[in-house]
Amino acid sequence: MACDVLVIGAGITGIYQLHRAREAGFDVQLLEAGNGVGGTWYWNRYPGARFDSESYTYAYLFSPELFAEWEWQEHFAEQPETERYLNHVVDRFDLRRHIRFGEKVTSAEWDEASATWTVRTAGGAEHRARFVVAATGIFSVPYFPDVPGREDFRGESFHTASWPTTPVAFDGKRVAVIGTGSSGVQLIPAIAGQVESLTVYQRTPNWCTPLNNGPITAAEQAQLRADFEVMQATLNTSSHGFLHQPHDRATFDDSRDERWAFYEKMWNSPGFTKLTSNYTDLLLDPAANAEWCAFIAEKIRGIVDDPATAEQLIPRDHRFGEKRPPFVTGYYEAYNNPNVSLVDLQRTPIVRLTEDGIETADGVGRRFDIVVWATGFDFGTGALLRMGIRGRDGLALTDHWADGPRTFLGVQTAGFPNLFFPGGPHAAAGNNPRYNGDQVDFVTDALTYARDHGCDTIGATAEAEERWTAMVDKGAAMAPSFGECSYYFGTNIPGKPRKYLLNSGGRPKLFKEIARVLDTDYAAFTLSRSG
Numbered sequence: 001m002a003c004d005v006l007v008i009g010a011g012i013t014g015i016y017q018l019h020r021a022r023e024a025g026f027d028v029q030l031l032e033a034g035n036g037v038g039g040t041w042y043w044n045r046y047p048g049a050r051f052d053s054e055s056y057t058y059a060y061l062f063s064p065e066l067f068a069e070w071e072w073q074e075h076f077a078e079q080p081e082t083e084r085y086l087n088h089v090v091d092r093f094d095l096r097r098h099i100r101f102g103e104k105v106t107s108a109e110w111d112e113a114s115a116t117w118t119v120r121t122a123g124g125a126e127h128r129a130r131f132v133v134a135a136t137g138i139f140s141v142p143y144f145p146d147v148p149g150r151e152d153f154r155g156e157s158f159h160t161a162s163w164p165t166t167p168v169a170f171d172g173k174r175v176a177v178i179g180t181g182s183s184g185v186q187l188i189p190a191i192a193g194q195v196e197s198l199t200v201y202q203r204t205p206n207w208c209t210p211l212n213n214g215p216i217t218a219a220e221q222a223q224l225r226a227d228f229e230v231m232q233a234t235l236n237t238s239s240h241g242f243l244h245q246p247h248d249r250a251t252f253d254d255s256r257d258e259r260w261a262f263y264e265k266m267w268n269s270p271g272f273t274k275l276t277s278n279y280t281d282l283l284l285d286p287a288a289n290a291e292w293c294a295f296i297a298e299k300i301r302g303i304v305d306d307p308a309t310a311e312q313l314i315p316r317d318h319r320f321g322e323k324r325p326p327f328v329t330g331y332y333e334a335y336n337n338p339n340v341s342l343v344d345l346q347r348t349p350i351v352r353l354t355e356d357g358i359e360t361a362d363g364v365g366r367r368f369d370i371v372v373w374a375t376g377f378d379f380g381t382g383a384l385l386r387m388g389i390r391g392r393d394g395l396a397l398t399d400h401w402a403d404g405p406r407t408f409l410g411v412q413t414a415g416f417p418n419l420f421f422p423g424g425p426h427a428a429a430g431n432n433p434r435y436n437g438d439q440v441d442f443v444t445d446a447l448t449y450a451r452d453h454g455c456d457t458i459g460a461t462a463e464a465e466e467r468w469t470a471m472v473d474k475g476a477a478m479a480p481s482f483g484e485c486s487y488y489f490g491t492n493i494p495g496k497p498r499k500y501l502l503n504s505g506g507r508p509k510l511f512k513e514i515a516r517v518l519d520t521d522y523a524a525f526t527l528s529r530s531g
C-alpha cells in the first residue's frame with residue numbers, strides 16, 4: 001500500500017490526525033495493532049476503568065454537531081462509553097474504511113532517495129508513505145516487573161492494559177492485584193464485592209482522593225450544549241486543558257480553620273480540581289504540600305477501620321502531585337471488607353510466582369485463581385522505541401534517544417524527516433486530548449505547508465530539537481516538588497534513562513513555540529525537494 005500520510009495508532013490522537021489530514025486533502029491510511037478503535041479505551045477495559053477528566057472536556061471539540069449529538073452519561077465516563085464514543089466518531093466521519101486493524105508496526109525506515117518511509121508490520125505487510133504520523137500513545141506499552149516465575153502461574157493472569165474483550169469471571173475467585181497506581185485503585189473497589197478474597201500487593205501507596213463522579217442530569221446536558229462555545233474557548237486556551245479555574249490564595253494566607261474548610265471543599269470537588277484549583281503554592285511550597293497531605297492522611301485514617309492497614313495506605317515517599325494522583329470511588333472503603341487484605345511489598349517483597357500463587361519474602365505463600373498485574377506502562381517513549389524506526393543514514397531512534405527523548409515541540413526529532421509523533425513524549429501535561437489535539441493541528445499545518453511549498457521533506461533542525469529538549473530538562477530540574485520518583489521520569493522501569501518525559505513548559509510553552517514557527521515561516525525546520 002502507498003499513501004501520502006500513514007498514521008499509526010487508532011486512539012483519540014490518531015483518529016483526529018486521520019480526520020484532519022483527510023480534511024486537508026491528503027491520501028491517508030491508518031494502521032492499528034489492536035482489533036478495534038480507541039487506543040487506551042480499547043485496551044484498558046478492566047472493571048472500573050474510567051476517566052479522571054470530565055467526559056465533555058475530554059471529547060473532541062472540532063465539531064459542534066458531534067458535541068451536540070453525543071450525550072455523555074456521567075461526568076467521568078466509564079471505559080465502554082468512551083470506546084462507543086470513539087467508534088461513533090470514526091463512523092460519523094467515515095474514517096473506518098481508512099483503518100487497518102491487527103497491523104502492528106515493527107519497522108519504519110526512511111529512504112532519502114525517494115523521500116519516503118517504508119513501514120513493515122508483524123504480519124509481513126509493507127507500506128510506503130511520504131509522511132508517517134506515529135500516534136502510538138504514551139500509555140500503550142504495558143509493563144511487567146521482573147518477578148521470577150511469572151510464566152509458571154497456572155491460573156488466569158491479566159494486565160490491566162491488555163484486558164480481554166470477553167468479561168473476566170471474578171465471582172467467588174481468589175484474586176491477587178499487584179500494583180496500586182491509577183489502574184489498580186480503580187479496579188480494586190470494582191471487584192472487591194464480587195470475589196471470594198482479594199489480596200492487594202502494594203509497592204508504594206499513592207495520594208488517592210475522591211473522583212466525585214455522578215450522572216449528568218438533563219438540565220446539565222442542556223447547559224453543556226448552551227455553553228459549548230464558551231467551553232470550547234476555555235478548553236482551547238487553558239494551560240492544563242480543563243475547565244477548572246485556579247484558586248487565588250496561597251496556603252498560609254488563610255487561618256488553620258479556613259484551610260481545613262478549603263481542604264474539605266477540595267476533597268468533595270471533582271477529579272483533578274484537587275491539583276488544578278488547590279492553593280496556588282501546593283506544588284511550590286513543601287510546607288503547603290505537607291499540610292494538604294496531612295489532611296488526606298487524616299481522611300484515610302477516618303475511612304479505613306484497621307489502623308495498621310490505614311498507615312500502610314498513607315504515602316511516605318512522595319508529595320501530592322509528585323506522582324500522577326489517582327482519583328477513586330470507594331477505594332479506601334474497600335479495605336473494610338473482610339475479604340480484602342493488603343500486603344506491603346516494602347516489608348515483604350514478592351520472591352516468586354508459583355504454579356498456584358505468590359510467595360513473599362516472609363515465607364508466606366498465598367494461593368490464587370486470578371493474578372492481575374496493575375503494574376503500569378513503559379511510559380512516554382515505550383511505543384516509539386519498539387517500532388524499529390530508522391531515519392537518515394540508517395540512524396536508529398533507539399540510538400538517537402539512548403539518553404532519553406530529544407524532540408522539537410514533542411512532535412519531531414532531528415534526523416528523522418517526515419516523521420511526526422503527536423501525543424508522544426515532551427507533549428504537555430493535563431487533559432490529554434487537548435494538547436495532543438494542538439499537536440495534531442500543528443502537524444496538519446506542517447504537512448500542508450510542505451505540500452503547498454512543493455517540498456517533499458520537512459524535518460526539525462538539530463538546533464530546534466536542542467532548544468526544546470533543554471527547555472524540558474531545565475524546567476524539570478527546577479520544579480521543587482517534582483522529585484524523580486515517578487513514571488514521569490521513567491523511574492518505574494529499571495535501566496531507563498532518568499529524563500523528564502512530559503513538557504515542563506506545559507501547554508503555554510507549546511502555544512508560544514508553535515506561534516513562533518508560524519511567524520518565522522518554519523525557520524525551525526528544514527524543507528527540501530527530492531530528486
Ligand SMILES: Cc1cc2nc3c(=O)[nH]c(=O)nc-3n(C[C@H](O)[C@H](O)[C@H](O)COP(=O)(O)OP(=O)(O)OC[C@H]3O[C@@H](n4cnc5c(N)ncnc54)[C@H](O)[C@@H]3O)c2cc1C
Pocket residue numbers: 008009010011012013014031032033034038039040041042044049050051052053058103104105106135136137138139140183383386387422423430431432433436
Ligand atoms: C486507564 C487509563 C485512564 C486514563 N484516563 C485519562 C483521563 O482521564 N484523562 C486524560 O487526559 N488521559 C487519560 N489517560 C491517558 C490516555 O492514554 C490519553 O488520554 C489518550 O487516550 C491517549 O491517546 P493516544 O491516541 O495518544 O494514545 P493511545 O490511546 O494509547 O493509542 C495509541 C494506539 O497506538 C497503537 N500502537 C502502538 N504501537 C503500535 C504499533 N507499533 N503498531 C500499530 N499500532 C500501535 C496502540 O495499539 C493504540 O491503540 C488514561 C490512560 C489510561 C491507561
